[in-house]
Amino acid sequence: MTSLPATDDLAWTALGVLAVGLLVAALVVWSRSTDRSIVALAWFFGMLVLPILGPVGYLVDTRRRRRLAQATD
Numbered sequence: 001m002t003s004l005p006a007t008d009d010l011a012w013t014a015l016g017v018l019a020v021g022l023l024v025a026a027l028v029v030w031s032r033s034t035d036r037s038i039v040a041l042a043w044f045f046g047m048l049v050l051p052i053l054g055p056v057g058y059l060v061d062t063r064r065r066r067r068l069a070q071a072t073d
Helices: 006-032 038-049 053-072
Strands: none
Touching: 006 038, 006 053, 038 053
16 A cells, blocks of 8 residues: 655645635635525535635625625715
8 A cells, every 4th residue: 555745645734724714714704794695595505515616706706795885885
C-alpha cells in the first residue's frame, strides 16, 4: 500500500479547512438575514450539498443583492 506525499496531505487539509470556513461564514450570514423565503431555504440546502460552491455562491449573491438594494435607495 502506498501513502500519499506530505504535500497532498497538506493540500487536502487546506481544502477541508477552506470548505468548513466558507460554510461557517455563509451560515452566519444566512442566520443573520431577515429573508426567510423559499429562496433562502434553497440557499441553505445548497450550501450543505455543495461544500465550496454553495457557500461561495450564497455570499456572492448576498453581496450582489445588497448592492442592488443600496442602489435603489
